[in-house]
Amino acid sequence: MANPIKILLAEDEAALGQIIKESLETRDFEVLLCNDGEKALKAYQSEKPELLVLDVMMPKKDGFTLAKEIRNVDDTIPIIFLTAKSQTQDVVEGFTIGGNDYLKKPFSMEELIVRIHNLINRTQLQKTADVLNIGDYTFDFPKQKLNYKNEDATQLTHREAHLLFHLIKNQNSVLDRSLILNKLWGTDDFFSARSMDVFITKLRKKLNKDERIKILNVRGFGYKLTI
Incomplete structure (x- = not known):
């Protein structure tokens, strides 16, 4: 047991x-x-x-x-x-x-x-997921680390890591805002939505060394990660 x-x-x-x-x-x-x-x-x-x-x-x-x-x-x-x-x-x-x-x-x-x-x-x-690649970045989801080329890794928070994981898995498709809020925040209320916006802004900054990577706001629907 x-x-x-x-x-x-x-x-x-x-x-x-x-x-x-x-x-x-x-x-x-x-x-x-x-x-x-x-x-x-x-x-x-x-x-x-x-x-x-x-x-x-x-x-x-x-x-x-x-x-x-x-x-x-x-x-x-x-x-x-x-x-x-x-x-x-x-x-x-x-x-x-x-x-x-x-x-x-x-x-x-x-x-x-x-x-x-x-x-x-x-x-x-998180413990069983693979290392993912996005542009010039390597994302080690189990360790919550984001690497750009040969530079030192950036440590992500638990929520940042899970949000980025779902964005990458849905690359070039719209990640439904309500669905991901309920999945990661447990609710899609106003407070959680504001919090998600903050995390999206943080991820954009952490991915900005590769200008090809974009996290787009699809108004009324959600977010889309493109490269």
């Missing part, structure tokens, strides 16, 4: 944290529950979880700060933010610093579980 997937849950609301922990354990996850950011960082360092669920507003160290510190040493671990914040800039910040998904409180446990499974499936895909 396979070992259960280990999840680190950082949530300072005791009752909510316990509910989430027990719900995930009924689905055969192993859950490490911490009630502040400092304890969560220590648990991450000692227990090596496979996925993080981080509340944004926590004592001692908030979820965004915690995620930034973890991303400095780990570019691949999936991160889901739990947040009461609903401002666009807060959501975009969460994705920009390396979050893979977010849920606004209150949320249903079923939705959290679906999003966890989606991230796990994406991570498994």
Whole structure:
């Protein structure tokens, strides 16, 4: 029997944290529950979880700060933010610093579980995918690295890597905006759409050394990578 997937849950609301922990354990996850950011960082360092669920507003160290510190040493671990914040800039910040998904409180446990499974499936895909070529770039999807000719590799975030993977796989065809938002963000709402625009802009900059490569905005439909 396979070992259960280990999840680190950082949530300072005791009752909510316990509910989430027990719900995930009924689905055969192993859950490490911490009630502040400092304890969560220590648990991450000692227990090596496979996925993080981080509340944004926590004592001692908030979820965004915690995620930034973890991303400095780990570019691949999936991160889901739990947040009461609903401002666009807060959501975009969460994705920009390396979050893979977010849920606004209150949320249903079923939705959290679906999003966890989606991230796990994406991570498994990443581990088995091939190295891809696009123009003068080599894209190592499993390692989330983008190489231009003989220069040092550029490290991509988890979400940047998956977005680029789908753009390359659909090269010269329109990548449906709603479909990819639901696949990578879990929703196609306004906040996620704004976040996706930010990531597209970042990928354009990282691919701009080869002038043949374009990521086109097909208004009303999505994006198309051409070369």
